[in-house]
Amino acid sequence: QVQLVESGGGLVQAGGSLRLSCAASGRTFSNYAMGWFRQAPGKEREFVATITWNGVTYYTYQADSVKGRFTISRDNAKNTVYLQMNSLKPEDTAVYYCTAVAENGGNWSNIFSSWGQGTQVTVSS
Secondary structure, eight states, X not given: OOEEEEEOOEEEETXXXXXXXXXXXXXXXXXXXXXXXXXXXXXXXEEEEEEEEOSSOEXXXXXXXXXXXXXXXXXXXXXXXXXXXXXXXXXXXXXXXEXXXXXXXXXXXXXXXXXXXXXXXEEEO
8 A cells, every 4th residue: 555645735825826745655656546635624525636647648637626726746756746726715725635546437536445644725815
């Protein structure tokens, strides 16, 4: 199993930017499709973005709620996946988690049985 540690969260004003990082260790990182999820207080965890790599090309996909504002990327040499978040809104406030993902019927899900500690993002209005 891959161990994952998220970082980079914080408090930012609406319209601001943050870059989240997720450092992976363990098995070969590049073999995994990686994704970001978030969970706001009182709400279910939701998919944010994913990035896959077929050895030649990266493919990314974002939820409609963040499309055009958030960009997911990865550096396989550093075993790290990033989430660049621009034009942040108060509704982006949540704990953000990264994990290895798999797609099933158009839905992305965590392939592991647990989640990391996440990183808190708070956007003030």
